Amino acid sequence: MISLTDYRAQWFGNIRGDLLSGLVVALALIPEAIAFSIIAGVDPKVGLYASFSIAVLIAFVGGRPGMISAATAATAVLMVTLVREFGLEYLLAATVLAGLIQIGMGLLKLGRFMRFVSKSVMTGFVNALAILIFMAQLPELDLATPGVTWLTWALVAAGLAIIYLFPRLTTAIPSPLVTIILLTALTLVMGWDVRTVGDLGALPDTLPVFLIPDIPLTLETLWIILPYSTAIAVVGLLESLMTQNIVDELTDTASDRNQECIGQGIANTATGFIGGMAGCAMIGQSIINVKSGGRGRLSAFTAGTVLLILVVGLGDLVGLIPMPALVAIMIMVSVGTFSWPSLRNLKTHPRSSSVVMLATVATVVWTHNLAIGVGVGVLLSGIFFAAKIAQLFRIRSTLSDDGRVRTYTVEGQLFYGSAEAFAAAFDFREAVERVIIDVSRAHIWDISSVQALDAAILKFRREGAQVSLIGMNEASETLVDRLAIHDKPGALDKLAVH
Template sequence: MFNLINGTKGNVKNDILSGVTVAFALVPEAVAFAFVAGVEPMVGLYAAFMMGLITSAIGGRPGMISGATGAMAVVMVALVAQHGVQYLFAAVILAGFLQIMAGVFKLGKFIRLVPYPVMLGFVNGLAIVIFLAQLGQFKIMGPLGDLEWMSGTALYIMLGLVGLTMAIIYLLPKLTTAIPASLVAIAAVTAIVHGFDLDARTVIDFVREMVPEAQQDSVTLAGELPTFAIPVIPFTLETLYIILPTAVILALVGLIESLLTLSLIDEMTDTRGRGNQECVGQGVANTVNGFFGGMGGCAMIGQSMININSGGRGRLSGITAALVLLGFILFAAPLIEMVPLAALVGVMFVVVIATFEWASFRIVRGVNKEDAFVLFLVTGVTVIADLAIAVVVGVIVSALVFAWKHATHIMAKNYTDDDGWKVYDLEGPLFFGSVTHFREIFDPQNDPSDVVIDFKESRIWDSSGIDALDGLADKYKEQGKKLHIRHISPECRVLLKKAGEYVEINVNEDPRYRVASDTLG
């Protein structure tokens, strides 16, 4: 329906204008996630500024936007409620350190283990989550202090402004791409609302609704520069026990969401980000957050999509977004406070359309049922529970499906060679799922005195395969027959205990396995 991805290469003008657009979209989400975590709005805004600035400057994915996120905010709630915000700052520092270590030890490459159906489920689930989050803007405070769905004129104005925002974003690129359509849409809708004095909720209305009525008049998004401070907590083992579980979960959730967003932008822009460098960038940003009073965060797929769609490709786009956000906080809070929520909702609805992988409906009809199940499972868990849980569940289920499907894929062609030896030419993987079928292939009791097992077209994948081969060697030894094992790797030879003496070494033909390369990490 929409061609939403701007294919223009990054340049200074595109990056700056796109960054300004993103800055507008960062404010309400940073404030909302601050309240989710149980901290003050300025803690969320500081987090958005510092995360965006640092990851854009030193991270591994130019054009990707980081800030305070809901996935991490929900992890923080319990710690803040039980021990206070100072313990949160300490946990964020520790989480940042763990993320830096993940980058130093080059663990970013393991994001490649996430199967394609899991990626599709992650993208679709996140699009649905973003959509559902925007529906909350269609609720207003009722007479009894409860949120109620809009109705009547208020609803029609909201829908009209959202529709107008989406129409501008869709139609303007057909006329010109000189200015990001999202920025024009936000400015135009803001001008219409205040020019015609329409009764539409603004960003400051949204913020004030989240605090007690007695404090609403004093609420503002104006602030000052964040200042350095060491968290006021006792430096004891007991404190470490308190913050460590939260820090580990924050680190994992942040890295999973950031690296998956990185992979998504890689695919959409046909470029290559560096996962390990992004781990370090995210870690440094979170560590700084903890020392400067921010709630931390990770990559934001919604704002990243706004940036990419608006032409932002370089590091300057994220840096601009962060600095403009800081400018709003320090000097121009009234400007951001007057932006109608409808304009931001319209921008996010366009993001939903661009984020959702509509082709997955066609893909589901063409792939096997197992992949379709994983896709829908990850989508559902992302919506119901959490992104990190969804990805872990998806990877586990995909691995189990793979193991089940390949459990019977090991087979052997056997023949008798010129010397009267029986040769088993194995094909397929030998691992925990296929060891039972592997044992059934051989007949130690009736085989001749010399037997060859050739692994040229096979591979031992795990310790279960090693153990199965050792057990088979025992059976042939009990029958007084000689076993010859060919074409296994040096790594396997080291691990074999009982069968090791039967291995025939051929330096030129024996395989050498390699693990995932860190070169592109």
């Protein structure tokens, strides 16, 4: 549990930096929230209300100061079918349920399972997200898109120049904010016809109000929304926790994963009651926040509050912001997010690590689903790890001077990956009176290894040899006592089916 002093410092330890970075993030959230609403098939205000609500609430109850959460593409793509078949009210109910599921996962401390996500998967996740962020900007650079001209390209180039060159003059004001102000002023003064934020959709002009989703409170409704809610909850927490790891590394600080799970759940549950869609942490916006100087909870609170003020109170003015300015910022995020050293490391890192990273990237980019890509990466990591551990397994055998006793010394990890090598190491036809299987340098992990051990002992007994199993550590002995059958009555009769 965090102390009151530390919690206060997370709010007021970096006031100026958090306020400025929060302002930049708020402006960058607008087009994304609208775009994600369109993906989900709902009105733009659903995504904008969600981004406001989630950002503000997560500032209070989240576990990672400085991380930005809002409506995201990762969760939006999971809502399409539900909205199309059942409508907005069912989406709001699914959002509430997804939040409750996340709270439960946090209380069960499931955040600890993030330690099983390898560095290679993390790198692949980051690189894939950088590519997706860049790809999302391509429609705004496509000359076939109405309103996109060569002037758009010129303004994007000018925006990138400001972003990367302005910090050489001063870092007192975030360069992305300067880019938005200068390009907006320039397009208004020159009267240039370029796409603006207002072209993406109508902005809301009223504050959100509390409402209860208008759905039948029946088991049938629960079975309709439960699959969607579960998927949203899992994908949302996966992206949030991976983003949390990245922000931890960027800021060289630690944070509470389980509190973040609970915080995300509270934010989503409350958001469903004000007409917003579910969301999660946003790696792109979080990196914008950190690189713009945001470190504390005030940055997320500022981003959410300013977002609501802008779209409700200053919607007409916000609608004038040229899209090239926001495209330039997102390209900067894409370039900054991508792990460029990972390309050099392809030659020096173990081949298995490189394969995991590339497979994660390829899967995410192909499916546009971060959860599937991470799942593939984790699966490959597990397979490669099991294969590597299996290679470290070996069995040595010695024969007594009188030729009557054969001792097999097992070294390494005995599990499903090494069970076959274990079974192949014994000579069951050798005419010895006694066989000793010494596992003092080994560990027995699973039912596959226990079954292999059973089979070896029973085959030796079938050939008339006495078998002794020695050296088991406490954990291995507990597993063998519970699962093994070689000392049970009728064990030899069961050998063929064991």
